[in-house]
Amino acid sequence: MNFTNSTFLLRAAVAIILLTHSLPSIFTGDVNNFGNLYLNTVGFAPIGVPLAWAIKLSHVVAAICLLLDKYIKPAAIVTISVLLVGIVMVHFKEGWFVVGGGRNGWEYNFLLIVVLVSIMYPNGFVRRKG
Numbered sequence: 001m002n003f004t005n006s007t008f009l010l011r012a013a014v015a016i017i018l019l020t021h022s023l024p025s026i027f028t029g030d031v032n033n034f035g036n037l038y039l040n041t042v043g044f045a046p047i048g049v050p051l052a053w054a055i056k057l058s059h060v061v062a063a064i065c066l067l068l069d070k071y072i073k074p075a076a077i078v079t080i081s082v083l084l085v086g087i088v089m090v091h092f093k094e095g096w097f098v099v100g101g102g103r104n105g106w107e108y109n110f111l112l113i114v115v116l117v118s119i120m121y122p123n124g125f126v127r128r129k130g
Helices: 008-028 030-042 048-068 072-094 107-120
Strands: none
Touching: 008 030, 008 048, 008 107, 030 072, 048 072, 072 107
16 A cells, blocks of 8 residues: 555555445445346446446455555546436436435536546646657
8 A cells, every 4th residue: 555645645545435335245245235126227237236246346356456555546547437427317307416415416426536536636737748
């Protein structure tokens, strides 16, 4: 783990979020419910369960990558893709707010996406000379 990197705290925080969003459902088997009761019913049958596992395992792999400060861009791109699909399929119709002014909105996914982009580009979007 690279504790001296300026993105360490953000990487650790996102890793914790990804792990707590995936590991409990993996250990309880709820990941299968996500596949069967949601993904299969919205058009992903018969691959809802394998897709659910791929999503949850991608969160675990991304968390490990973030903690080890390795393969950050591919891990972030996959995670951002999952978050964007979540916004489109679930959260956008619920509005902006996760709690307070609404329920289950997309503000949380938006924040995670921005943090992941910041981790991918810790110096901003600078052009290389040459």
